[in-house]
Amino acid sequence: MRRSFTVALERYGYEMKAAADGLTGLELFREQSFDLLILDVMLPGLDGIGLCRRVRETSLVPVLMMSARGDGLDVVAGLEAGADDYVVKPVDTYVLVARIRSLLRRATYAPAVSTEQAAVEGPPPPDEGQVLVFGDLTVDTGGLEVSVAGEPVALTPTELKLLLEFAAHPGIVLERHTLLRNVWEYGWDGDSRVVDLCVQRLRGKLGRDRIETVRGFGYKLRR
Structure with missing residues (x-):
């Protein structure tokens, strides 16, 4: 194999x-x-x-x-x-x-990862150059840098893209199938466990209460 x-x-x-x-x-x-x-x-x-x-x-x-x-x-x-x-x-x-x-x-969203695969191009980050602040959480969508209370936070490419999706819709509930489509690019109803566990890892890095679970619907980033 x-x-x-x-x-x-x-x-x-x-x-x-x-x-x-x-x-x-x-x-x-x-x-x-x-x-x-x-x-x-x-x-x-x-x-x-x-x-x-x-x-x-x-x-x-x-x-x-x-x-x-x-x-x-x-x-x-x-x-x-x-x-x-x-x-x-x-x-x-x-x-x-x-x-x-x-x-x-x-x-391509993560500067810590090589992006020399020119044959596989990705879209630019949303709201390029914008710095978004949610309490002590800061998301620089241009520099692709995340910090909590001034301390930098290292995120995997998937964690970073998931956070960018939340940051683009603060306070808005995002359903799991929407996140699967926009972050994982699933063109079908995929396994929502990938969303749940990635959110869990994000919470471990950003703070447990940063991303709220809306039971029966999905998740939202607290304003």
Whole structure:
């Protein structure tokens, strides 16, 4: 499967590096610069979830998790570890490429992540150059910088784009399917757990009460 995906994605123009186990993958990650990581949950040695946690200790690089289980346990664990999105095996190549393209577009929002993938262009940040203030939370949509009480906050590309979506609609309830469409670029009703867990990670970085849950509807950023 590793070989087949490598060949298939190279045909789409991507430069690939593959590792047969988690420890080798971690070594590759530390030696080279990558625009995106695809991690299989069931890696020998160091599994994909453990590898994702190790990556998140030093990097905001987009991470796509691949799981063979549809019961949600691997999905939740991977997203909690810091993954940006996931696919469930078996997965068609065109679905995998769609998720990759979406993640790379999201990565253009984050200056800490390489954006040299010129073939995959993303839209400019909304309200470029505007500095938005919500209490002690400051969001610079031009400089793509976020701070709380004057202290900078490091966000993954997905977390940053999600926050920009909230900041563009302060006090407005955003439904999960709207966030899936605008942030994850799902053209269908995707798994809302990716939204819930990304909001959970945002709350951990910005403050528990910053984003309010409106039960039965979605979330809103407190003014």
